[in-house]
Amino acid sequence: MRRWLVRLAILGVICVVAGLYLTRPRTFGAEALAGLSADPARGEQVFWAGGCASCHADPKAEGDAQLLLTGGRRLESPFGNFVVPNISPSEQGIGGWTALDLANAMHYGTSPDGHHYFPAFPYGSYVKATLQDIVDLKALLDTLPASERASEPHEVGFPFNIRASLGGWKLLFYSDALLVSGDLTAEETRGRYLAEALGHCGECHTPRNPLGGWNRAKWLGGAPNPAGKGTIPNITPAKLTWSTEEIVEYLTSGFTPEFDSAGGHMAYVVENMSKLPESDRAAIAAYLKKVPSVE
Amino acid sequence: MRLIHGFGVAVAIIAAAGAAFAASEYEGAIKARQGLMRLNAFTIGQMAAMAKGETPYDAAAAQTLADNMVMLTKLDTGALWPAGSDNAATEGTNALPAAWAEGSDIGAKYMAWSDASVAMQAAAGKDLASLQGAMEALGGSCGGCHKAFRASQ
Numbered sequence: 424m425r426r427w428l429v430r431l432a433i434l435g436v437i438c439v440v441a442g443l444y445l446t447r448p449r450t451f452g453a454e455a456l457a458g459l460s461a462d463p464a465r466g467e468q469v470f471w472a473g474g475c476a477s478c479h480a481d482p483k484a485e486g487d488a489q490l491l492l493t494g495g496r497r498l499e500s501p502f503g504n505f506v507v508p509n510i511s512p513s514e515q516g517i518g519g520w521t522a523l524d525l526a527n528a529m530h531y532g533t534s535p536d537g538h539h540y541f542p543a544f545p546y547g548s549y550v551k552a553t554l555q556d557i558v559d560l561k562a563l564l565d566t567l568p569a570s571e572r573a574s575e576p577h578e579v580g581f582p583f584n585i586r587a588s589l590g591g592w593k594l595l596f597y598s599d600a601l602l603v604s605g606d607l608t609a610e611e612t613r614g615r616y617l618a619e620a621l622g623h624c625g626e627c628h629t630p631r632n633p634l635g636g637w638n639r640a641k642w643l644g645g646a647p648n649p650a651g652k653g654t655i656p657n658i659t660p661a662k663l664t665w666s667t668e669e670i671v672e673y674l675t676s677g678f679t680p681e682f683d684s685a686g687g688h689m690a691y692v693v694e695n696m697s698k699l700p701e702s703d704r705a706a707i708a709a710y711l712k713k714v715p716s717v718e
Numbered sequence: 719m720r721l722i723h724g725f726g727v728a729v730a731i732i733a734a735a736g737a738a739f740a741a742s743e744y745e746g747a748i749k750a751r752q753g754l755m756r757l758n759a760f761t762i763g764q765m766a767a768m769a770k771g772e773t774p775y776d777a778a779a780a781q782t783l784a785d786n787m788v789m790l791t792k793l794d795t796g797a798l799w800p801a802g803s804d805n806a807a808t809e810g811t812n813a814l815p816a817a818w819a820e821g822s823d824i825g826a827k828y829m830a831w832s833d834a835s836v837a838m839q840a841a842a843g844k845d846l847a848s849l850q851g852a853m854e855a856l857g858g859s860c861g862g863c864h865k866a867f868r869a870s871q
Binding site: 648652653655676677678681682683684685686687688689690691693694 | 760762763766805806814857860864867870
């Protein structure tokens with residue numbers, strides 16, 4: 424009896440070690456960014472499209488104060504509160520990072536010291552961002568003001584605070600597959616990139632399973648508010664019946680066709696979207712019309 | 719034993735009724751303030767339609783709308799926002815507890831709306847360009863409160 428138990432234990436250890444190895448944090452090779460030049464002006468467009476300030480700035484910051492990416496906002500979820508870190512170009516932030524570090528973080532969800540990030544940082548969407556955009560973004564981030572505020576640990580309880588388990592999460596749910604395929608015009612393709620990669624709309628608007636992975640069949644079909652009360656709307660054509668002009672107006676001013684004014688997190692999204700060229704907002708509207716309807 | 723059980727049931731029923739009564743205690747205020755918001759939306763919507771050229775500019779009509787907007791900002795709406803009518807404490811509203819919290823800057827944000835309305839009142843009846851010029855500040859002032867004090871959806 425005891426021999427079998429010992430063999431079972433050894434098998435268990437082998438499985439865990441193999442599992443940890445197979446799900447180890449992935450990174451780019453050193454040559455991945457070769458030949459890409461950094462442009463902070465393009466990076467600023469990426470910055471607003473990606474909504475970085477909405478999470479990483481102080482929750483009360485307005486206007487230019489949003490450019491101080493000091494962290495501290497709490498993202499509530501069924502797994503606990505994720506505390507947003509300082510990503511300003513300081514020692515407490517990401518001052519020492521290379522563009523490759525940022526690429527590994529945004530594309531693979533891997534930290535510079537080789538650990539998994541929690542997908543509260545939406546690398547599940549940013550995985551689809553181009554490396555050129557990431558390089559441009561890094562150039563922009565380097566120009567922003569520095570904050571010396573120390574990042575705080577996440578308020579996530581056992582067992583969700585075991586970072587190694589995110590390897591398993593990524594194995595199950597991490598994918599760079601596009602959600603809307605088929606024949607898209609150039610405008611719709613741009614809209615898809617803005618919505619699926621940078622704008623990370625799906626992170627809020629798509630329902631998730633109990634482990635927090637997307638229900639991809641219901642892409643943008645609406646979800647309960649992870650912070651507790653209310654729901655985040657279904658923005659597929661089945662429920663979002665606005666014209667593309669009305670969608671563009673909403674993304675520009677926050678006003679619905681009935682002149683209701685966006686509240687909560689969407690108000691931040693509108694602020695970011697309003698800083699992009701109108702053609703980008705029109706592209707997002709065009710993309711939304713092509714998303715498969717979810718009832 | 720049955721007596722205790724029955725007593726327990728009676729207490730539960732009274733407590734539930736009390737809770738239900740408490741929830742509906744704010745229903746009137748909540749419905750009234752949501753109606754007020756719809757009136758704000760309607761008023762600004764009519765002005766925005768002129769500003770965007772969707773309806774023809776009419777100086778007298780624009781002035782009336784702008785005057786109405788200023789009147790709306792002057793209403794004393796204290797009774798519409800009683801303590802305990804936030805979305806954490808009761809149903810049927812999206813108003814966040816932050817609006818009632820110590821040190822909330824809701825007053826300043828309200829003044830932004832009021833100031834923008836006064837500016838619109840001076841501009842609306844002049845000509846279309848003046849109306850359009852005052853539109854951005856007025857429209858933007860809605861977001862000041864909604865961003866901070868209104869829950870998503």
